[in-house]
Amino acid sequence: MRLIIREDRQAASQYVADYVVGRIKAFAPTPDRPFVLGLPTGSSPEIVYRLLVQKYKSGDVSFRNVLTFNMDEYVSLPQSHPQSYHTYMYKHLFSHVDIPPRNIHILNGNAPDLSAECAAYERAIVAVGGIELFLAGVGTNGHIAFNEAGTGLSSRTREVVLAPETRAANARFFAATAGSTVGNTLASTNSGLATGGTSAAAVPTRALTVGTSTILGAREVVALATGAHKARAVRHGLEGGVSQAWPLSGLQLHARAVVVVDEAATAELRVRSVWFARECERELGEGAGVGAAPLTVAPPTPRIGGAGFDVLTPPPSAVEAKPTKEVPPTKEAPLSLTIPLSIPLPSPHPSRTPTPEPTFERMGARIVSSVDADADAAMDDDRADAPVLRMGARGVGD
Numbered sequence: 001m002r003l004i005i006r007e008d009r010q011a012a013s014q015y016v017a018d019y020v021v022g023r024i025k026a027f028a029p030t031p032d033r034p035f036v037l038g039l040p041t042g043s044s045p046e047i048v049y050r051l052l053v054q055k056y057k058s059g060d061v062s063f064r065n066v067l068t069f070n071m072d073e074y075v076s077l078p079q080s081h082p083q084s085y086h087t088y089m090y091k092h093l094f095s096h097v098d099i100p101p102r103n104i105h106i107l108n109g110n111a112p113d114l115s116a117e118c119a120a121y122e123r124a125i126v127a128v129g130g131i132e133l134f135l136a137g138v139g140t141n142g143h144i145a146f147n148e149a150g151t152g153l154s155s156r157t158r159e160v161v162l163a164p165e166t167r168a169a170n171a172r173f174f175a176a177t178a179g180s181t182v183g184n185t186l187a188s189t190n191s192g193l194a195t196g197g198t199s200a201a202a203v204p205t206r207a208l209t210v211g212t213s214t215i216l217g218a219r220e221v222v223a224l225a226t227g228a229h230k231a232r233a234v235r236h237g238l239e240g241g242v243s244q245a246w247p248l249s250g251l252q253l254h255a256r257a258v259v260v261v262d263e264a265a266t267a268e269l270r271v272r273s274v275w276f277a278r279e280c281e282r283e284l285g286e287g288a289g290v291g292a293a294p295l296t297v298a299p300p301t302p303r304i305g306g307a308g309f310d311v312l313t314p315p316p317s318a319v320e321a322k323p324t325k326e327v328p329p330t331k332e333a334p335l336s337l338t339i340p341l342s343i344p345l346p347s348p349h350p351s352r353t354p355t356p357e358p359t360f361e362r363m364g365a366r367i368v369s370s371v372d373a374d375a376d377a378a379m380d381d382d383r384a385d386a387p388v389l390r391m392g393a394r395g396v397g398d
Contacts, residue, residue, distance in 0.1 A: 001252050003238060003277040004260045009226040012262045013047035016135070016224050019258070020052065021061045023133050023220070029065035034103070036067045036125075036132045038215070039093075040145070041085045042170075044137030044224050049092040056097045063099040067128055069121075071136070071145035071215075073107040075114065075159060075206040083173050084109075107157070107208040118157040118208060125214070134218035138225035138259075141165050142233040142246035146209035149245050153253070155211030162205055171200035212250050221257045223248065228264040235268040 006012040020037070029035040039045070055061050070085060079086040086106055094104060105124060111117035125131060136144045141163060147155060148163045215221060225234050225248075237248030238259060251257040266274050 001238070001254065001257045001259060002280070003273070004258060004281070005266060005274065005277055006260065006262055008262050008264075010047060012224060012226050012260050013045075014051060016045075016048050016222060016260055017051035017055065019222060020048075020133065020135070021055050024061055024063075024066060027132065031065055034065045034067045034128070036069070036128050036130065038069050038071065038131045038134030038136075038210075038218060039089070040071050040135050040137040041088050042137045044226065045135060046092060048135070048224065052093065053096040063097045063103075066099055067103045068099065068105060069125060069131060069210075070106040072207050072209040073109040074204040075109040075208060077109055077204050079108075079110070109204075109208055114159050114208060118159065121157045121210070122214065125217075131218040133220045133222065134215050136215060136221060136223040138223055138230055138233055138237070138248055139166060140169055140229050140233060142237055142248045144212070144215060144223065144247050144250075146207045147212050147215075147247045149247065151212055151244060151247050153216070153242070153244070153250050154213050156214055157208070157210045160207055160209055162203070162207055167203040167205070168200055170203050174200075174202040212247055216250060216254055219256065221251055221254055223251060223257070223259045224261075225259065225265045226262040228267050230261075230265045231267040231269075234259070234261055234265050239270060239273060 004012075004015060006015055024035050024037075027035045052061070056063065070089060073085045074083075077084050081087060089104075089106065094101075105121070107121055108117050138144060141149055143149065143151075143163075143166065146160050146162060146166070148160065148166065151160075233246065233248060236243070236246040237251070240246060240249055242249045242252050248259075251259065
């Protein structure tokens with residue numbers, strides 16, 4: 001994973017837009033070999049889309065041979081609703097560039113069978129050879145797409161229930177439509193999970209989203225997080241361990257992932273992390289990575305199988321080799337080496353001073369001699385002649 005830091009949201013978005021255009025131009029897509037691009041929604045990519053439109057109008061890039069797969073869509077929200085992601089994408093990007101409608105893929109949150117819709121979406125991604133570059137926004141709780149905290153790293157496209165903080169964060173988009181007929185209908189439907197205010201109650205409670213594994217299956221992933229309110233998610237996603245509690249952290253497992261942030265989003269990062277990110281960019285050069293892969297890695301392993309699975313083709317070493325004629329080994333004379341030594345080899349058992357045998361005494365040697373016995377007896381006689389005083393006689397008189 002690589003961290004790119006820019007001064008503000010505008011500069012960070014400019015980096016991402018330049019990166020996308022550079023990758024499309026380097027890929028040189030054709031009708032038979034289109035560039036497959038995964039796209040997010042929400043507030044994070046709005047400036048990026050505006051810059052991409054400008055680059056298209058200036059003739060810097062074309063989207064004619066680009067296929068897009070959007071990350072998510074609300075359930076039960078009409079496609080014509082002002083806050084549906086169908087409306088969002090046409091408003092901010094599709095209506096302003098030369099992408100053919102047949103190249104656009106967005107989940108249908110009003111499908112009669114949502115499980116079948118999700119499975120078909122996965123099959124469509126597999127059918128075009130996988131996603132070349134996936135853009136992602138980052139939520140305040142670390143979610144990418146609508147993969148909320150607790151999402152497994154192996155998750156695929158599916159229906160999910162939105163977390164209260166996600167609905168609260170998206171409530172501002174529904175404020176303008178809260179008084180509409182559709183908005184009132186959704187508000188009454190979702191009143192049980194309202195997080196405060198009519199606009200929050202108007203936010204749908206369910207959505208369809210690509211899974212974490214779907215995102216990690218892309219050949220490259222670029223995530224954008226700007227603002228101090230994203231600082232906590234950035235810290236856990238980059239400096240913490242890989243955890244289901246912070247889905248952004250799953251990008252640590254991707255060989256070609258880039259996280260682009262502004263200064264405000266680095267507020268909770270360690271000083272060393274920020275220093276190292278800037279040091280890497282100085283070493284690689286200003287703007288390094290724009291239009292090229294952030295890391296030099298081997299080409300992706302081809303995948304086989306149906307939707308919802310990533311079955312890797314076995315490596316050559318795992319394929320059973322054809323039997324070949326064995327060649328008998330050539331017998332060679334044993335190799336003899338003579339190493340001259342300037343000092344003698346040590347003895348395997350070095351000499352040492354033996355421990356002397358213990359000397360034992362006879363018991364008779366310990367008996368006191370007769371001379372000593374006579375001296376002891378004389379001392380006893382002297383003590384016998386001494387006067388014996390009572391204890392009271394030793395007291396001091398008046």
